[in-house]
Amino acid sequence: MTDQPLSAEDSSTGRLISAVFVFQIIALAAAGWINRQALNPDGVAYMRVASYYASGKMGLAISGYWGPLLSWLMVPWLKAGLTAVAAARIVMALSAVCFLWACWSLFVRFGLRGKPLYWALSSVAAVSVLWSVEYITPDLLLGALLGHAFSGMTGLRWLERPASAWQSGLQWGLAYLAKGVAFPVALLICAGMGALWWRERPGSRACLRRGLLITFLGFSLLAAPWMAILSVKYGRFTISNSGRLNHAMVGPSDVDRFYPLDRGFHRPEPGRVTIWEDPQLPYPDWSPFASVAKALHQLQIIAWNGCVVLVMLTSVSLAFPVIVGLALWRLCHREWRARLMQGNWWWAALPVTALAVVYLPGNLLITEQRYFYAALPCILVLHVGILLLWRTTPVTPWIQRQGVVLMFCAVIIPTLARLWLRPGPARTAGVQAHFLAQKISEAHLAGPIAGSGSLSGGRTGLYVAFLLDQPWYGDESRLSADGFKQSGARLIIVRRENPVTRELDGDPDFRGLDADLFASPERARASPLKVYELRSFRPAE
Numbered sequence: 001m002t003d004q005p006l007s008a009e010d011s012s013t014g015r016l017i018s019a020v021f022v023f024q025i026i027a028l029a030a031a032g033w034i035n036r037q038a039l040n041p042d043g044v045a046y047m048r049v050a051s052y053y054a055s056g057k058m059g060l061a062i063s064g065y066w067g068p069l070l071s072w073l074m075v076p077w078l079k080a081g082l083t084a085v086a087a088a089r090i091v092m093a094l095s096a097v098c099f100l101w102a103c104w105s106l107f108v109r110f111g112l113r114g115k116p117l118y119w120a121l122s123s124v125a126a127v128s129v130l131w132s133v134e135y136i137t138p139d140l141l142l143g144a145l146l147g148h149a150f151s152g153m154t155g156l157r158w159l160e161r162p163a164s165a166w167q168s169g170l171q172w173g174l175a176y177l178a179k180g181v182a183f184p185v186a187l188l189i190c191a192g193m194g195a196l197w198w199r200e201r202p203g204s205r206a207c208l209r210r211g212l213l214i215t216f217l218g219f220s221l222l223a224a225p226w227m228a229i230l231s232v233k234y235g236r237f238t239i240s241n242s243g244r245l246n247h248a249m250v251g252p253s254d255v256d257r258f259y260p261l262d263r264g265f266h267r268p269e270p271g272r273v274t275i276w277e278d279p280q281l282p283y284p285d286w287s288p289f290a291s292v293a294k295a296l297h298q299l300q301i302i303a304w305n306g307c308v309v310l311v312m313l314t315s316v317s318l319a320f321p322v323i324v325g326l327a328l329w330r331l332c333h334r335e336w337r338a339r340l341m342q343g344n345w346w347w348a349a350l351p352v353t354a355l356a357v358v359y360l361p362g363n364l365l366i367t368e369q370r371y372f373y374a375a376l377p378c379i380l381v382l383h384v385g386i387l388l389l390w391r392t393t394p395v396t397p398w399i400q401r402q403g404v405v406l407m408f409c410a411v412i413i414p415t416l417a418r419l420w421l422r423p424g425p426a427r428t429a430g431v432q433a434h435f436l437a438q439k440i441s442e443a444h445l446a447g448p449i450a451g452s453g454s455l456s457g458g459r460t461g462l463y464v465a466f467l468l469d470q471p472w473y474g475d476e477s478r479l480s481a482d483g484f485k486q487s488g489a490r491l492i493i494v495r496r497e498n499p500v501t502r503e504l505d506g507d508p509d510f511r512g513l514d515a516d517l518f519a520s521p522e523r524a525r526a527s528p529l530k531v532y533e534l535r536s537f538r539p540a541e
Contacts, residue, residue: 016118017118017121020100020122021097021125024096024097024100024125024129025097027125027129028093028096028097028129028132029093031130031132032089032090032132034133034427035089035133035427036086037085037430037431037433037434038430038457039085039136039429039433039457039458039466040135040136040137040426040457040458041261041458041459041462042066042136043088043135043137044273044276044466045063045065045066045274045277046070046071046088046136046138047071047084047085047087047088047136048084048273048274048277049063049068049071050070050074050078050084051084053068053071053072053075054074054078054079057271060271060272060278062229062230062233063278064180064233064234064238064278065240065241065242065245065278065279066242066277067138067176067177067180068177068226069141069177069178070091070138070178072177073091073094073141074087077090077091088136089133089136092132092136092140095132095138095140095141096129096131096132098140098141098144098145099140099141099143099144099373100121100124100125100128102143102144102146103124103376103380104121105148105151106147106150106151106348106377106378107120107121107377109154109155110154110344110345110347110348110381110385111343111345112381112384115404116404116407119405119407119408120377120380120384120404120407120408122408123380123408123412124376124377124411126411126412127411127415130416130419131370131373131415133426133427134370134426137370138178139179139370139371139373141178142175142178142179142181142182142373142374143374145171145175145182146175146182146351146374147374147377148171149168149172149175149186149189150189150193150351152164152167152171153168153189153190153193154193154344154347158211159197159201159204159207159208159211162210162214165210165211165214165215166214166215166217166218167218168215169214169215169216169218169219169220169221170219170221172186172190172215172218172223173218173219173220173221173222173223174222176219176223177222177223177226180240180242180243181242181358181359181371183223183239184243184354184358185351185355185358188357189351190212190215192353192354193347193350196344196347196350197211243362244285245260246363246364247286247361247362247363248283248284248285248286249362249363250301250362251283251284251285251286251297252286252293252297255283256283260275260276260279260282261276261459261474262475262477263275263282263474264474264475264476265450265473265474265475265476265488266474268471268472268473272471273462273465273466273470273472274465274466274471274472274474275474276462301360301361301362302361305359305364306356306360308364309356309359309360309364309372312364312368312371312372313352313375314414316372316373316376316379316411317376317380317407317410317414318410318411318413318414319379319406319411320379323379323382323386327346327386343385345381345382346382346385348377348378348379348382348385349382350378351374352375352378352379355372355374356372369414369418383407383410384403384404387403424456425457426456426457427457428455428457429453429454429455429456429457429458429459429463430457430458430463432453432455432527432528432529433463433464433466433467436460436464436493436517436529437467437468439516439518440468440491440517440531443513443517445490445491445513445516446468446470447489447490447491447537447539448470448471448472448473448488448489449461449464449465449468449472449473449489449490449492450474450475450484450487450488450492450493451479451484451489451492451494452475453493453494453495453529454495455495455528459475460493461493464491473487473488473489474487479494479498479500480500480503481500481504481507481510484532485509485534489534489537490533490534490537491513491532491533491534492510492531492532492533492534493529493531494530494532495529495530496525496527496528496529496530508535509534509535509536510532510535511532512530512531512532513531513533514531
């Protein structure tokens with residue numbers, strides 16, 4: 001491990017690294033343009049929150065479920081006249097650049113040089129481009145801030161210079177503002193780093209205590225004001241509402257527990273597009289300490305999520321289970337354990353472990369690989385460390401040379417596989433939403449919307465409501481004409497192939513809008529979605 005500033009081993013490597021950054025920026029611009037209409041439900045919430053900040057609607061802007069930092073970064077672009085979607089695309093591209101920068105810092109800190117450094121950075125640059133357009137979320141931004149904060153704490157400067165400890169603390173504070181999960185992750189990593197430095201330098205324990213104290217002060221400087229604002233809004237001490245809601249979703253079956261966006265028809269708070277902007281618990285949270293049965297239920301959730309985490313980390317890098325297997329196998333050998341203690345590269349396992357631990361107790365979907373974007377640079381450090389400690393044999397040089405190329409493939413392949421296995425491009429729902437929103441606006445038919453109209457990429461009905469600045473009244477699992485009448489919405493958006501369309505076509509209270517939105521019947525039939533107007537719609541008082 002080195003405390004040297006970010007620098008390459010030689011000029012040739014420096015030129016290659018510069019080329020990696022140039023490639024990433026060009027690719028980000030191209031990917032952002034191709035996916036300029038792509039949306040996702042979380043992204044809608046972040047963009048709506050940003051619009052409230054830009055217009056000074058603080059009552060609507062403050063939400064305990066969404067970290068504010070991503071929305072804050074969109075505000076200047078909104079003030080400059082850009083649309084919310086364009087602002088989000090720019091911020092996601094900048095997040096990817098910052099993520100690559102943080103990975104570079106971390107790699108150099110752990111001693112990567114030459115070919116391993118180049119291939120590690122290349123793999124990060126490639127997947128970060130794809131990740132930046134996969135979702136509009138703060139996960140890449142969190143990865144950048146976590147990488148910088150952890151990298152700073154692994155250097156001797158953090159022990160010896162209060163300014164370095166202060167900087168790490170501020171970075172942890174920004175990470176918490178990006179995403180609430182960073183709060184427990186920061187505590188776990190700080191505790192782990194304290195233990196590692198305590199063992200590594202027993203003669204510098206006074207410096208260690210000072211470094212931890214200053215780091216916590218820097219963290220508190222940014223985190224405490226936001227926690228105070230949330231606590232005042234919700235009337236109780238609040239760090240974040242996301243953990244509480246996700247824990248409540250996996251509770252015992254004593255009550256009906258479901259995804260908040262699937263709660264049926266509902267009307268969001270006035271001024272909002274959807275309840276998703278500040279979701280409240282539709283069912284009570286629960287405590288695993290309330291009874292033995294609930295404790296056993298929690299253990300079952302943790303055991304299941306442990307398997308899910310393994311799959312998710314493998315989908316970030318196919319090498320992860322190999323790394324874990326080799327590490328467990330070789331730790332049984334005393335000689336390898338002694339060689340391991342001579343370096344500090346294995347410290348990179350700490351952030352991976354911390355990220356995994358905080359997600360174990362709650363709702364964890366196997367498709368949400370973005371939760372572990374921040375683990376990628378640490379997995380790559382562990383990959384290179386295992387290769388460098390490979391037992392000396394005649395084939396060792398070949399293994400080490402090919403290992404860095406395999407590392408690149410192990411990162412790229414699962415991300416490309418996820419894109420290939422999708423039923424369609426992730427931007428499909430967003431593209432359809434932009435088209436329908438434009439046509440509905442031109443026909444002066446805008447009003448409250450119900451129905452998801454789900455396509456590849458998400459809920460088109462929600463996206464149309466967002467683009468039209470109209471409330472979205474949700475959806476039901478069993479669609480019916482009577483249900484849509486009772487929803488109170490003016491417009492209904494459904495899949496054209498859904499059986500409910502026959503019921504809506506036969507009900508005189510609904511008017512199909514194909515003639516209003518499409519230039520010909522052929523184009524209407526080619527659209528995967530159908531829009532209806534409720535004739536008896538009356539605006540809410």
